[in-house]
Amino acid sequence: MNIERITQKLRVLLGERLSVSKSDLDLHGRSETHFTQANPDAVAYPKTTQEVSEIVKICAQEHCPVVGFGVGTSLEGQALAPLGGVCVDFREMRAIRGLRQEDMDATVEPGLTREELNDELRATGLFFPVDPGANATLGGMAATRASGTTAVRYGTMRDNVTGLEVVLADGRIIQTGSRARKSASGYDLTSLMIGSEGTLGLITALDVKLQGQPEAVTAAICAFETIDAAVNCVIETIQLGLAMARIEFVDTASVAAFNVQAKAEMQEMPHLMVEFHGTEFSVAEMAETFGEIASEHGGLGFQWAARREERDALWNMRHNAFYSITQSRPGCRSIVTDICVPISRLADAVNETIADIAASGLTGPILGHVGDGNFHSILMFDPENQSEFQRAKQAAERMVERALEMDGTATGEHGIGMGKLHYMEREHGVGWQVMGSIKAALDPLNIMNPGKLVPPKS
C-alpha cells in the first residue's frame, strides 16, 4: 500500500477529519491491557455512512488495512493496527437516527456510547439493558458481541440488536435484519456481523431493542463461606426460574480491593451481588425466595439496597473492579481472562483457577457473571518482570484449556482480537477454517481488521 496516496485521497474526502498527528495515532494504537502499542497510519473521522463507504473503497483500491474504533475499551487488542492502515473512529457518528417508543426500539449510530443512549432515553421510561461495565460505544459492543452484568436477564448484544447497517470490504452498504422482532428470512447476517470484530465490515448503524424501566428494582450483597456454596446458590436460583437481572460473583481478593478503593467494609469472603427487576410485589417475592436459597447455602451478612443511590454505589464498585484491582498494585499491567463454562462446572473452574494462580505466585482476583457461567481473573504482572509476565500468560492459557475441557469457551464476552487468536483452532477445529472461508468470500483482499479473529492467510 502507498499510505501517502491514501491519505491524499482521504484528505480530499474528509478535510480536517483525517488526522496523521503523532498524538492521534498513539491514542488509537494503545490498549488497556498487555498488548504492545500498534499505531495506524492515519485516523479518519467520518460523519456519514456514505463517507465510511468511500473510505473503505479508497482503502480497497490500495489494499490498505481498515480498523474500526469506538472508544478503545476492547480488551483483546481488537482496535489495534498491527499492520498499520486507516483507523476509522466513529466519534462523529453518534446520532440517534430514530426512536420509536411504541415499538420499544431505536436506530443508533455506532459511535454513541451505551451511557449516552441511556441518558437520552431516561425521560421515555425505556432503557438499553446491555451493560459491559465500560462505557463502550454501541458499535464496538456489537462488533465484539459484548454482554456483561445484565446478560443473565436481557441477553448479550446478539439478543438486543435486530438489524445493522454495514459497510462491506468493497464499500457496498447492506442493511441486515429489519425492525421486525423476529424473522426467518434468509441467513442471519445480523448475527454473523455481531462478534465479527470489524473483520467482515464496519457497522454504521444499529437497530436496538429497548426495555421498559422496571417498576421496582432491588439489589443485595451476601457473603459465602466457600465458592461452592455461592455457585450452588446460583444454580438453585436459576433452576427455580427466578428472573435475576444481575448475579455477580466476586472472590475474596476482589473484595479486598473493593474495601481499599471504594472504602467498602465487606467481609473478606466470596460474595454474590444480585439484582431483581419487576413489579413491587414480584421483586419482593423474588428477593425473599433468593434470601431463603442463600441462607440454605450459608449466605451471611445480607444487605439489601432498594434505594437507587445504594444500588448505584454497589454496581459502581463492581464496574470499577478492574481499576480497583489494577490500582491495588501500582505500576502493574494485567491480562484479563474471560472464560465461560457450563454452570455445573463453574465451581470447579473457579476453584481450580484460584489454586493455579496461587501456585503460580501471582495475584489474580476473580469476578464474574456467574448466572452465565462466565468469569474473569485479572492477572497482574510487573511489566519489568519477564518471568511474572510469562507466568501470567501461562496461567491464562491454562484457564482457557480448562474451559475448553469443560465444554466451555475461551471468551464469554471479550472476543478474540489478537489476544485469543491462538486458541481458535483448538476451540473450533474445522469451524475456524469455515470462518476463514466466509472471511475470504466477503473480504478477499483481507483489508478489514487484518490479523484478528480468522486464520492468517497462508
Next chain:
Amino acid sequence: MNIERITQKLRVLLGERLSVSKSDLDLHGRSETHFTQANPDAVAYPKTTQEVSEIVKICAQEHCPVVGFGVGTSLEGQALAPLGGVCVDFREMRAIRGLRQEDMDATVEPGLTREELNDELRATGLFFPVDPGANATLGGMAATRASGTTAVRYGTMRDNVTGLEVVLADGRIIQTGSRARKSASGYDLTSLMIGSEGTLGLITALDVKLQGQPEAVTAAICAFETIDAAVNCVIETIQLGLAMARIEFVDTASVAAFNVQAKAEMQEMPHLMVEFHGTEFSVAEMAETFGEIASEHGGLGFQWAARREERDALWNMRHNAFYSITQSRPGCRSIVTDICVPISRLADAVNETIADIAASGLTGPILGHVGDGNFHSILMFDPENQSEFQRAKQAAERMVERALEMDGTATGEHGIGMGKLHYMEREHGVGWQVMGSIKAALDPLNIMNPGKLVPPKS
C-alpha cells in the same frame, strides 16, 4: 449426475436404509401447502453423523443435490427436491445424546420431534419451550429458524440453540458454539446455520437450552370489538413489561372455524388468547394486570383456564387452526402467509390485509403471534380454479409488500424455501448477494438444497 452410480454407492453404505420406492419418493416430494410435487431420486435414512458425512461426500463427487428432511411440516417447500437428488431423512437419528439437568441443557439428534423431547423431559421438571404448533423435528425447526406461540417469552430457535453439529457440503463435520451459555469466540456459525434451510449443511445434532417448568400457569381468552382494540391491548401489555408466555390473536373468521371444528362457543369477534408462567403469586398478579388492560380496551367475555385440561383444550384449538380452517372448505388448498411487522404497525397491517382479502373475494382467516408482530393469513383456494389461485397469490404478494413497506419481513417464522425466494432481492438488496457469496464459499458445487433461499447461480 449419475443417479444409478449414486444409489449404488449409497446402497453399499446404507443397505436397506436407502429407498427408491415410488411411495417413499412421493412421501418426500409432497408439501402441506400449494407446491407441486417434487420428488427426490432416492431417500437415505442415516443412523450416524458419520453416515451423513459419507452420504454428502458421495453426492459431492457426483454433483448430486442433497435435501434434508424431518417430518415434512415446512410450509415454503423447504424439503422438496425440485432438482431431484438424495433426500436425507433423519427419522433414524432421534436420540437424546446428553441431558444435563444441572445445566438445563440437552444434546439431541435432528430427527427427534419437539413433543418427543418434551415427553422425555416430563419427569425432570424441565421443558423445551419453542412451539411452532406442528410436531416438527428439532433439526427442521433449527434449519427454518422456527418459533411460534411462545417466542414472545422464550424466543425462537435462534435463542434456544447454543451449538450445532453440522455436516458441510464437502462432508466435513463441524461443531459450532459450545455448551457455554454465551460466547464471543469468533463468527456466530450457530446463528448462520439456524435458518439456512439445509443450504449450507445438514444439522446432525443440536445443543438446546431447557427451561424449568413454571410453578404456576394460567391462560385466558377474551374478545374485542375491533382489531385495533386487541392490538392496542397487546402493545400496552408489552410496554408494561408483563412477561406473557404466549399472546395470540385470532380474527372473526378463525373463531368461526374453531366454533365449527372444535365445537367451541366463542363469540364471533376478534380474540386474544394469553398465557402467563411464573409463581402462583406472580401469575395472579400478571393476570390481574392484563385483565385491567384488556378491560380498558373493551375486552369482553374473559375466560380463565387455570386447569391444565382447559389450557390444553385452548392451545390445541389454536394449534389445530390450520386444519380447522382448511377443513372448513373441503377440497381446498391454501397459501399460508407469514409476515412480521413492528408492533406499532400491526393493527394497520391486519386491517389492511382483511380489507384486501375481502376485496379479492377470498376466504383467508388471520391469526398470529401478536406479541412479536407476526401473523398469518390462510388464503384458501380451489385447486381447480386458476383465477382463485392467482388472486390468492396476489393477495399474499401484497401482504409481503405491505410488511416490507412497514420495515417488517416477508417471513416471521416459516422461512424462504421456494415460496418466498422472489421476495429476497426486495427485502435484502445487496444483503441477498452477500448470502449468495457465503453459499458459494461453503457449497461451491451448489449441492445443498439447491433452488432454495439464495440467488440462483448465474
